[in-house]
Amino acid sequence: QVQLQESGPGLVKPSETLSLTCTVSGGPIDTFFWTWIRQPPGKGLEWIGFIHDSGMTDYNPSLKSRVTISVDTSKNQFSLRLTSLTAADTAGYYCAREVAKVGYRFDPWGHGTLVTLAS
C-alpha cells in the first residue's frame, strides 16, 4: 500500500525559505495529484497546494506568492518550498495523495513534520 513520508528541517528562521520533501513508497507517483496541507499547533487544517506528475500545479491564493511545489518522478518524491517565513508559518506540514474518483479527498497522509520558526 502507498505510504508517504515527509522530511526536512524542524527549525527554521524568520525570513528564510522552508524546503520539505515527501517520499512516496509502495506505488507510483504518476497519474495522481500530490498535496501539501498544514496545521498550526492546536488549530485546523489549511490546504497549501498540489502538483500532478505532469507538472500541473494549483496553490491556495493565500500562499500563492510564496509557494512552489515540484515533483521528481525519478525519485518518487515531491517537494514544497515556502519563502519569506514568519511565525505564522509555524505548523505541522503534511503531504498527502489526492484521490479524484467519485469525489475529491486526501488518502493516504504522511505522518507530518513539525516546522517551528525560531530566531
Add this chain to the structure above:
Amino acid sequence: EIVLTQSPGTLSLSPGERATLSCRASQSISTFYLAWYQQKPGQAPRLLIYGTSTRATGIPGRFSGSGSGTDFSLTISGLEPEDFAVYYCQQYGASPRFTFGGGTKVEIK
C-alpha cells in the same frame, strides 16, 4: 471561497452514545465533493467518508455520512473508546480548491 462551519465545537458524550456532527457550507456544493476526516492527538488526519456518504476502506459501519446542498452531517452510531478525536469536513470547489471546516472535538463525558 467556500467556508465550512462545523458545529458544535465540542461534543461531550459517553461511550455507546450516538454522535451527530454538522458541517454547513457557505454555498451549495456537490455531494461528490464533501469528505470527513478523523484526527487523534499527534497523528495525521485519516479519511473516513468521501462523496458525502461513502466509507473509506477499513472504516467501521458505525460511521455514516449524509447531506446535500449546504448541510452535511457525520454520525457515529455508537461511540467506541477509539472514536474520541477531532473530526474535520473538507470540500472541493473553486479557489481555493480545497477548504476544511474548523473541526469538532468529540470528548468523553
